Amino acid sequence: MGTQQRRAREKEALRQDILDAARELFVKEGYENVSMRRVAEKIEYSPTTIYLYFEDKASLLYAICEETFAKLAKRMEAITRDSQDPIEALRAGCRAYVDFGLKNPNHYKVTFINHPQHPRDDQRHLKEASMGMKAYGNLRAAVEACIRAKKFRQTNVEAVTQLIWAGEHGITSLLITMPNFPWVKKSELIDLMISTLIDGLRA
Amino acid sequence: MGTQQRRAREKEALRQDILDAARELFVKEGYENVSMRRVAEKIEYSPTTIYLYFEDKASLLYAICEETFAKLAKRMEAITRDSQDPIEALRAGCRAYVDFGLKNPNHYKVTFINHPQHPRDDQRHLKEASMGMKAYGNLRAAVEACIRAKKFRQTNVEAVTQLIWAGEHGITSLLITMPNFPWVKKSELIDLMISTLIDGLRA
């Protein structure tokens, strides 16, 4: 029994090592530019071993995205829960979203930008969609709080949520895909987006 | 005599065929995942032939972007020129931008969404930057007009331009890459983005 447990723990540990190595490489160099061999070398195992833990390269990526998505959702939840003022909660949530994207540009790319529509891999696609919906749900809740508190002229929760998401996403994706563009100071641009939208929505 | 003209036309036609095929494939599968061979097969020519029209794969991408930028710039110029009121001009320009993206999703995707960053090809990079800057310049002019007419509280032309671009881009790219998401009515969402931003900027 103790043996089995230890085995299971060791197995799980290696799985995590693989994920950690892959995450670091994917994020640093981009999914397409990282080979399975490179991941294997980083953990000092043979490439074959990775296939004992993950079906293929895409699964590796998928597992990483799932993990990171969970983190994003958790973080946003925490942030919006903490704040009393619904507007401030929304503002903080937005900032967290953008920050998250900029800190995990390759995850963000994979999930929200390039979003490879694998032909016939519908199952995976649905799962990904559900991850996205969960994050969207958090934002929606924050928006709803504002509307319920009569902070906004606009009362269509869905429309406002999508509006804000689009704004966040616009900033995040442009900053990621065009890093060489002569942007004004990034943090100011982000704040400007968030406050302009909130101001525009205000009663 | 007529022969030369016909030849020139045929040559130009093939060039366009190549561009069309490449654009479609780049969008559907991502620049990195499309081989020259695949492009060649799509147009039913040999891979070598492509190299008679484009120096290399990157040039193909570059040509696609250039085309897109030119089209977009032309359309926006026309629209902003017509309007008297600077705010209305800006509004119209924004709508034109989003419309352009939605009507030419492949062009838009390749140029603004999937656009890969080439490492160290500085010369090409500068050229691309300059093309982008031209399109950006149009928007900037419209924003400047508003600011000069004291319509906005914010007076940092660069920041406001980038803000609006990000808003437009957020809407456009999300609508393109996530067509299955349960969006509210698209045109309303677009208008909401534009007017919310403008309202938020107003004095």
Added chain:
Amino acid sequence: MGTQQRRAREKEALRQDILDAARELFVKEGYENVSMRRVAEKIEYSPTTIYLYFEDKASLLYAICEETFAKLAKRMEAITRDSQDPIEALRAGCRAYVDFGLKNPNHYKVTFINHPQHPRDDQRHLKEASMGMKAYGNLRAAVEACIRAKKFRQTNVEAVTQLIWAGEHGITSLLITMPNFPWVKKSELIDLMISTLIDGLRA
């Protein structure tokens, strides 16, 4: 246990097969005109497999040369060591060199005749140079012994060594590359070269 040894032996055997195939092809058709695919076909393995044993095409060539140099050096060392009289040692060494070339024409051709000059691969170049210098060192030692024994009028060790090498090489390479030329009896020609050079050098 035995398994590991067998494996190691098999691996070494395949490595040798690759080397043999490559050497033969390089000689017959010239390094530049032989593709990795051709080598692979000859040994009936996939091209990829070669890359498990050799980093790239140049490494293949390098390994062939290394082998040749090692063989040649070993043989010459043995021969020159045995002789008491320095002149006789030199003579025997020269004969051994030519014999080696004629008996291993493929090795000789690849290493000393067709050897392509790689542009700017300095690191590899230095290594090759060092291998060559070792073989050259043997000859040099034999020459030095003659000079120290005051057998030669000429006292520039380097110059005399290079002279003799050139003489040996001239005979060896012509006999190998022009087998259809109406040569006089080969062994007499070889002896004539060696003794004429030695006579010419003598005090």
Added chain:
Amino acid sequence: MGTQQRRAREKEALRQDILDAARELFVKEGYENVSMRRVAEKIEYSPTTIYLYFEDKASLLYAICEETFAKLAKRMEAITRDSQDPIEALRAGCRAYVDFGLKNPNHYKVTFINHPQHPRDDQRHLKEASMGMKAYGNLRAAVEACIRAKKFRQTNVEAVTQLIWAGEHGITSLLITMPNFPWVKKSELIDLMISTLIDGLRA
């Protein structure tokens, strides 16, 4: 008639332009590293045009070699004819041979070193052989003169000729194929070879 002549002259002129361009490129960069396109660009004609004058790339090389061989033969003839003393004539002829090789390394390589034995191209091969024999004939005549003048102990004309050829070739080919080897001063090495051989042959 005059027209025809002019045409013929023009045609011949272009043929020469092609040869000149090809020679320069082959000599500078090596046969394998020069493409037909490069040759065409140099003369500012289309690649196709070259094929109106030469059957294929090999023919181009062949024509160049033929030309150069004729030059070598002529030069050696002149030199050996001028000299009164047969030994000096031989010495001068040898120097001319080596100089020729070092000044036309790519010709020398193609003709005497790499000497690609084209499968089944016997006709071309025979021609090449005949060119070689002509040059060999010159050397033989010079050697014969020395022997007839009783300058040499050795009286086997064929053997001595081959000996000297091998010596010349040894120097020439090593200097060409191993330009990075730390040779002593080249001209001294060449002189040393020639005089050592002659001294060794002397009565």
Added chain:
DNA sequence: CATGAATGAGAATTCATTCAT
């Protein structure tokens, strides 16, 4: 559990050459 060995498929690109005009 882990791996060494092997591979099929494919990448971008270049080349000599031909054909219709």
Added chain:
DNA sequence: GATGAATGAATTCTCATTCAT
């Protein structure tokens, strides 16, 4: 006589993946 357009075949090398052990 000259060429623009086109191509088939080839190049080196990399990758994700599998199989026997």
